[in-house]
Amino acid sequence: MPQAYDAIIVGARCAGSPTAMLLARKGYRVLVVDRATFPSDTISTHVMHPLAVAALATWGLINRLTATGCPPIHTYAFDFGPFTLSGSPGTTDAPVAYCARRTVLDKLLVDAAAEAGAEIREGFTVEEVLVEDGVVVGIKGRSKGGEPVTERAKLVVGADGRYSLVAEAVRPEQYNERPPLLAAYYTYWSDLPMDGRFETYIRAHRGFAAAPTHDGLTLTVGGWPYAEFEANKRDVEGNFLKMFDLAPEFAGRIRGARRVAPFAGAAVPNFFRKPYGPGWALVGDAGYNKDPITAQGITDAFRDAELCAIASDQAFTGARSHDDAMGEYQRTRDQHALPMYEFTCQLATLEPPPPEMQQLFGAIHGNQKAMDGFVQTNAGTISPAAFFSPENIGAIMAAARVTT
Numbered sequence: 001m002p003q004a005y006d007a008i009i010v011g012a013r014c015a016g017s018p019t020a021m022l023l024a025r026k027g028y029r030v031l032v033v034d035r036a037t038f039p040s041d042t043i044s045t046h047v048m049h050p051l052a053v054a055a056l057a058t059w060g061l062i063n064r065l066t067a068t069g070c071p072p073i074h075t076y077a078f079d080f081g082p083f084t085l086s087g088s089p090g091t092t093d094a095p096v097a098y099c100a101r102r103t104v105l106d107k108l109l110v111d112a113a114a115e116a117g118a119e120i121r122e123g124f125t126v127e128e129v130l131v132e133d134g135v136v137v138g139i140k141g142r143s144k145g146g147e148p149v150t151e152r153a154k155l156v157v158g159a160d161g162r163y164s165l166v167a168e169a170v171r172p173e174q175y176n177e178r179p180p181l182l183a184a185y186y187t188y189w190s191d192l193p194m195d196g197r198f199e200t201y202i203r204a205h206r207g208f209a210a211a212p213t214h215d216g217l218t219l220t221v222g223g224w225p226y227a228e229f230e231a232n233k234r235d236v237e238g239n240f241l242k243m244f245d246l247a248p249e250f251a252g253r254i255r256g257a258r259r260v261a262p263f264a265g266a267a268v269p270n271f272f273r274k275p276y277g278p279g280w281a282l283v284g285d286a287g288y289n290k291d292p293i294t295a296q297g298i299t300d301a302f303r304d305a306e307l308c309a310i311a312s313d314q315a316f317t318g319a320r321s322h323d324d325a326m327g328e329y330q331r332t333r334d335q336h337a338l339p340m341y342e343f344t345c346q347l348a349t350l351e352p353p354p355p356e357m358q359q360l361f362g363a364i365h366g367n368q369k370a371m372d373g374f375v376q377t378n379a380g381t382i383s384p385a386a387f388f389s390p391e392n393i394g395a396i397m398a399a400a401r402v403t404t
Contacts, residue, residue: 005029005153006316008139009118010126010166013042013102014298015284016159017109017118018305021059024116026313031151032113033124033141039107043264045186046099046219047198047211047295049379050090053098055302061112068104071212072096072196076375079201079247083365087372089198089379097198097379099211099219105298124149129156129169129280136170136279155312157281159301162268164286170277172287176341178270181348182291183229185236185265186221192257194218200378203246204352207293210250217260221292225350226267236263268292270345272334275308276326283308288333290341291348299380300337307332336383343377343384360393363400370396 007023009016012034020032036042048056056062066072074096077086089097114120123144130138130152138152158166194212201208201222208222222243224232232239240263244251268289275287284301311325319325353361364370377387386392 003152003154005031005151007155007157007312008151008153009157009159011159011161012110012120013106015301015305017113018302019157019159019283019308020118021113021116022305022309023312024113024118028316030118032118033121033126035125037122038110039103042102043266044102045292045295045297046213048098048100049299050094050097050381052299052302053096054094061108064108065098065100068214070098070100070214072098073198073211074196076379077197077199080361081203085364085371085374087375089375090381099213101214104214126165129166134278155279155281157283158286159283160286162285162289164282166280167273167282167286170280172274172277174271174273176272178345180226180267180269181345182223182293182350183226183267184221184223184292185240185263186219187259187263188217188219188261189257190217190260192218192254201247201250205350206243206246207350208243229267275330281308281326288337290344293348294340294344294378296340296380303336304333339383339385340380363396367399
C-alpha cells in the first residue's frame with residue numbers, strides 16, 4: 001500500500017505538535033492524531049524554564065504565549081529554612097520562565113502545527129501500531145466519529161507520554177531505570193500574588209513550590225516520599241496543607257488565598273527508552289521520563305522535538321541512514337538529559353542534604369553569582385555536571401572563605 005504521509009505523530013501535546021510543526025515547515029506530509037480535543041487539560045508541572053521559552057522564541061511563538069496573559073517569572077527562590085537562595089533562572093537572551101496552563105499552551109502548539117501544514121485529527125483513538133516484517137509502517141484507529149481508519153507513513157513518532165502506545169508496540173530497551181520516588185500533587189489558588197517569583201520550599205521529607213500562572217491564579221505543587229503514597233492519598237488535602245506550616249511566612253500568605261480547583265497528581269517511574277527503531281521514534285515522556293520535582297518535562301519535550309525533527313529530515317533526504325541519524329538523536333538527548341536526570345532523582349528522595357552539601361549551600365548564600373548558578377542549574381539553563389564540577393565548587397568555597 002502507498003504511504004500517504006512522511007510522518008504520523010501519535011500525541012499532539014508538548015512533544016508531538018512541535019515535532020509535527022518542524023517537519024511540516026520543511027515541507028513534509030505530516031499527520032498528527034490525539035485522542036484528546038483541544039483546548040484540554042493534562043497533568044503537568046506547567047513550568048517552561050528559560051530554555052523552553054527560547055525554543056518558543058526561535059519557533060516564532062513566544063508572542064502568542066505572552067498575548068495570553070501568562071505572567072513572566074524573573075526570579076527563582078529556594079527556601080531551605082535557615083536561608084533562601086534566589087537568583088535569575090535564565091540568560092541575557094532568554095531571561096525569564098513561564099508557568100503556562102496546558103489548556104492554553106497545548107492549543108497554541110496544535111494551532112502552530114496546523115498552520116505549518118500538518119494535518120491534525122483530534123478525538124482520534126489509535127488502536128494498533130502497524131508492523132510489517134519488523135518495521136513500523138502506520139497506525140489503525142478510529143476517528144472522532146467512530147469510523148475505522150488505517151494510515152501509513154515512512155515514520156511513526158510516539159509522542160504519547162510515559163504510557164506510550166507506540167512504545168508498548170515496539171518494546172524498546174529501557175535503561176537507567178529508577179522506581180517512583182515522590183508522590184506529587186498540585187492545585188490552583190486565587191489571591192496569592194507571586195510578583196514574578198517561582199518559590200520552592202525544601203524541608204526534610206517534604207517539598208512544595210508556587211508559581212504564577214494564567215488568569216491571575218497561582219499554582220502550588222508539592223509532595224512527599226513515595227513510601228507515604230498509599231497512606232497520604234487518603235487525605236491529600238490535609239497532608240498537602242500541613243506542608244505549608246513548615247514555612248510559616250508562606251503559610252500566612254496562603255491563608256488569605258482561596259483554592260479554586262481540586263488536587264491532581266501522580267507518582268511516576270524514572271527511565272530512559274531507546275527512542276528509535278525501524279520505522280519509529282519516540283519523543284518527550286514516551287522516550288525519557290523522570291520525577292517532576294525539577295519541572296523539566298516541557299523543556300525536554302521541546303528539545304526532543306527539535307532533535308527528532310533534524311534526525312528525521314536527514315533520514316528522509318538520504319543524508320544519513322535512519323539508524324545513523326536517530327542514533328545521534330539518542331546520544332545527544334542522553335548527553336543533555338543524564339546529568340539533570342541524576343540530579344532530579346536525588347532531589348526526589350526528599351532526603352535532607354548531607355553535611356558537605358549543607359556547607360556548600362552556606363557558601364552559595366549571599367554570593368549572587370553562585371546563587372544565580374544554583375538557580376540556573378535547577379532551571380536546566382546550565383548542566384548540574386558543570387555547576388557541581390570540582391572547579392566550580394572550589395571557586396565558590398574559595399570566595400566564601402574570602403568574604404568571611
